Amino acid sequence: MTREIPDIVIGRLPIYLRELIRLAEDEGKINTSSHELGKRLGISSAQIRKDLSHFGEFGKQGTGYHINYLVTQLREILQLSQEWHVAVVGAGYLGHALAHYHGFEHRGFRISWIFDSDPEKIGQQMDQLVVLDVANLEKVIAENNVKVAIIVVPASHAQEITDRLVAVGVRSILSYAPIHLAVPAGVEISYSDPVIQLQRMTYYL
Amino acid sequence: MTREIPDIVIGRLPIYLRELIRLAEDEGKINTSSHELGKRLGISSAQIRKDLSHFGEFGKQGTGYHINYLVTQLREILQLSQEWHVAVVGAGYLGHALAHYHGFEHRGFRISWIFDSDPEKIGQQMDQLVVLDVANLEKVIAENNVKVAIIVVPASHAQEITDRLVAVGVRSILSYAPIHLAVPAGVEISYSDPVIQLQRMTYYL
């Protein structure tokens, strides 16, 4: 019987991973401790050790964690050893920004396709990509066995696009549309709506 | 003694607000219930009632909630009756997308300034705005008593910009830089890093 690992724990692993890479690459550190990592992230050292303990024993008493080793382990756990090809749906300003963003590199993802329905945009070059007709969405996704997509279409079209993506096998969706989307069990969805984030903060002003 | 309302409750209020507006504007509904709202958002009706109960009694037994009334109340709670002027720091692709995004309208925010350090970009028109020299950041923020900012600069500059914003009075920051930022108590910070969100989802693939 495999223990069910809490979602909230999974959600912190990428944060640990990002900071560990920063420690190694930007600061040239070889080792770190749960205390050091926690201090930098505003997370208790106990929580970091507890989170990691769900997956194995990665540290050594007295010396802490070898950063490169822990990075490798976290990448395995999160299935980031391979590179995931990502489809972006919507070639507006935000789709444009995503197509040009280099922050995906070496972090497990590559934007490989971008779709739009506007005849003016279809065929246009965007960074390394050419904007494809969204009419071919199903064909491209299915043929390439795409599992990850980013939705940057208007709210009015987001549910339809979601349904089409899910129907042809996409199982991880990041949506920038300001709307709650319904997805079947087994499909992960994550949202990014700047207004929602700002509205939470104005409460405290 | 005022009850301390959990952060996690505050975080759900904007979600409720967004869906209530959708119910009213897109579907013409006048009333709703915690059950209906919860079903649409994938949240239990008990949680919605409990969350709202922290702030008062907004519903009626038998008939539920009058949507417009609840919307008004939530806007008051979240301090969205006024419009907050927002400074965007960074006029790259993402800053460009934010400047053109119309999703802030009627939701409590207006992008009023955009800054960059690149002489090529300073002076350029972006939607209704002109790109300002980041050297004038402190002056503009202080003179206009700006409390809310969005950071879209490279990770390498994000902490410096954060410190400068905080020093002149900004207290709510939304950062798109892929890095954890240190802020003093009393300053709220929220992050948006698409890679972090994608990495959490690939665990389940």
Next chain:
DNA sequence: TAGATTGTTAATCGATTAACAATC
């Protein structure tokens, strides 16, 4: 009135933290 739904209480469930033996 009968049916529906609220606001709230108490119980349950789950996450975080403190503490420490083990050990590098």
Next chain:
DNA sequence: TAGATTGTTAATCGATTAACAATC
């Protein structure tokens, strides 16, 4: 060895849910 830090246990803390009297 002495100091440091892990992984883990138990205690604490906090959030969610079930249930229901009140009442529209």
